[in-house]
Amino acid sequence: MKNKLKVLRAMRDWSQAQLGEALDVSRQAVNAIETGKYDPSLPLAFKISRLFNLPIEEVFDDEFTGGNNA
């Protein structure tokens, strides 16, 4: 799943370690989410969206383009 975590973090001038500390995860976890190698759990995704004060769909993009099928 694509996400804007790297951009949002850079806009706030945070390091991966600082963001990891705020989310209570490791730098590796932050890096894996940023590079799309790991999709966070729903609780962590909500935690991220709350941290950046954004709706979750503005941080994460599941590339859904519409239609009847979920």
Place this chain on the structure above:
Amino acid sequence: MNLQEATMPDLKKLTKREQLNRYFLIGSFAAGILLVLLMTVMEPNYVASNVADISAVTAIIFAVLWGLGMPVIAYIWHIKAIDEQEAAAYRDGAYYAAYALMFGAPTWWVLAKGNVVPPVNNEIIFIIFNFIWLGVWFYKKYT
């Protein structure tokens, strides 16, 4: 800090979870060294030959350490030190290791029964299982 700098891992600072994780790993490595030294002192014949029997006392000590102590340490580690990304890496590792065991061990058994390969060695199976598990964990966590 610009975007390019922000993409670089910050190697200078560890999060609290990482620090605890690092302490656990270093402690486990040190404990492993101590156990090897303990075995060397208590059972020099076994260490030298790898086939000699060990005393019942040594066996019980190591069984308690491994069978009771390790699960407690592993439980605390999983609760306190690792995050969900590492937990997922462990699950993936266990998945690959379990399939390797499920396919590999019976293959060895039947081939050994047919005298095609040497007899089954439980220690080698255990080592391969852990090697696959930890290899996948490392790949998933750090790459």
